[in-house]
Amino acid sequence: MTPLMRSPTVEEAFNIVQVGTVRAGPLMGLSGALGAFGLALGPLLDEIGLQPTTFDDAGNGVRLDKAVRLLALAMERTNCPHFGLLCGQSVRIEDLGIVGRVARNAGDVGSGLRGLILNLHLNGHAFIPVLTTTSDLAELVLRLVVDADGDTDPSIDLGMAIACMAVRTLCGPGWAPVEILLARRAPVSREPYSKFFGAPVQFGREHNAIVFPAAWLKQRVHGANPTKRRLLERELAVVAQRHRLPAATMARRALVSCLARGEVSVQAVAASVGLHPRTLNRRLAGESTSVFELLKEERYRIACDLLANTPLPISEVAATLLYSSIGNFTRAFHAWSGESPSDWRLNHSKPGSMARSSV
Incomplete structure (x- = not known):
């Protein structure tokens, strides 16, 4: 058989x-x-x-x-x-x-x-x-x-x-x-x-x-095929339904988007992932985290990236991460790393990243 x-x-x-x-x-x-x-x-x-x-x-x-x-x-x-x-x-x-x-x-x-x-x-x-x-x-x-x-x-x-x-x-x-x-x-x-x-x-x-x-x-997409799109969208819907990300992963991605748009709050993150704020908080709690904890982690990760790989002044790094002042950013970064942003940059920056670039 x-x-x-x-x-x-x-x-x-x-x-x-x-x-x-x-x-x-x-x-x-x-x-x-x-x-x-x-x-x-x-x-x-x-x-x-x-x-x-x-x-x-x-x-x-x-x-x-x-x-x-x-x-x-x-x-x-x-x-x-x-x-x-x-x-x-x-x-x-x-x-x-x-x-x-x-x-x-x-x-x-x-x-x-x-x-x-x-x-x-x-x-x-x-x-x-x-x-x-x-x-x-x-x-x-x-x-x-x-x-x-x-x-x-x-x-x-x-x-x-x-x-x-x-x-x-x-x-x-x-x-x-x-x-x-x-x-x-x-x-x-x-x-x-x-x-x-x-x-x-x-x-x-x-x-x-x-x-x-x-x-x-x-503008209309150059060379698009509407009939083909409808068939592909049905396939994509099946894939997306079966491949849901953990709440923490969705929230991390949303936080990056919210930081880029200049708006960080539970409401903004929840709207980005299509959930009610209470539902998002409940799911994150089930994964032993929260929007606040994820925001701290993402800010630290992005800060390290910018300090190591770009010549951005620390004031601009702080502004990118939506801190109200350099002092607030410096205190937060020291709590994460045990170093000030300037000391961390000296110890971790890549060659050529310290000089300010121009067009």
Whole structure:
């Protein structure tokens, strides 16, 4: 008797990655980028401790810390400071899985980007995206959330390159950013960045962001297929229903978004995750935490990132984290780390991050 084959789980069918991992899809440009320098991917995978089959399927999961280390190692071996850009320029929005395919066929650019932001955790957990708008400008902000040893600059470059390619795909060939902000050290040569993004690039900023005219958000997605979108949306609804994040993970992601928007409260976080404040508090209590505790942790993590990787004055770091004064921030940071922000920066900053960057 022929044994019955096990039906794949939703996670297997749609290549959903777990917390702490990312799909291999956004990293599929690694092999080609290394090949341009006469290097093979295999030895680097061995050195990092990844299987040779890691990139056989775009849906395979890769541990975030190993992905960050792999990109840093590739940058080191190629001696190419903009290696992350080279990897990202070949990544299509469809390589982001079903989340990217739904966005690709959205009714308008704003809907496509908001869908990506809402569901990107199904693709991976390296970045938290936030879309903010004024009357004239839109900012697509990307916050790297992985805590890993090693250089995170190529990971930031890769994420920003993929984001730029995604917006360009949704808008069509006539789109161009107004400005690019990068929360990383300035490289020796800025030309590859201005050439790739087609806009002025500022380094050492408080966050990573693509700034572009807000009017593009109302434009129809270039080449979208409404019929295909409806089919994909039904599939995505099944995936999202089955892959709910823990309350603490949802709240952490919401806090990053709220900090970027300049509004941090239980009500704002609850609204971001679609829960009543009492329901959110109850679920967080069940996970032995609270919005207040998570806010402290996220502020500390972001503060360390900005102090180590950018030349932002401490006053601007405090303002980014919505502290009312440098004194309040300094006292909070000392309680977390046992050091003042300035002392911590001296002991942990990366080479080149202390000098103020300019356009």
